[in-house]
Amino acid sequence: MKNRMICLLLGTIVICLATHDLCMGMITKSRCKCAKATSKFICPKIWQDVSIFNQGSFCRKVEIVITLKGGRKVCVNPNTQWLQRAIFNLNERAKHTKEFITEESST
Template sequence: MNPCAAILLVSLLLIGHSADAAILEANGSYQNCRCMKHTSDFIHPKKYESIEIIPLGGACRTTEIILKLKKGPKVCVNPNAPWMKKVLSNLQSQKEQRAFPQNE
């Protein structure tokens, strides 16, 4: 096969794939997120038993935060809610303290 023809074929395949992905994304076909609705309402830590943080990636274009309530279903929380930013900051601080304990 002619090298120029091979390069042209590969280029066309890559362009075609990119166009298909753009069309899927524009049509909302990247709906593989677990959360379709989010709440920004404050939920007291005593009301949930666990927090699941799913980083953005793959088909979901946003970070997802899912709280498992002690009484009731799981709830998706807006990661940009001010109170949730504080919770995430506190979790990060706790994680860092456990990873690098300070000698006292």
């Protein structure tokens, strides 16, 4: 009887730990993407992609991740002047490109 109780208790502990790890795995995928962000200048010529993640329930800060042409991802401080200027310039370029495409397709 005592061995049965010990086996039942151990089985319950194993199941609890296993489900806890599964739940923690889901939560950690939703956390902030950047543990540390740099303020150093990164030349826009070597950017491949820029991802902006707004604050939400799992991460309470805005995060900007720049993917470089080599595939490396770099977290950048969103408050740096050079980054704000570069994103503004990219948005302006995109506006002009869209207008150009729209004008061209309408004629």
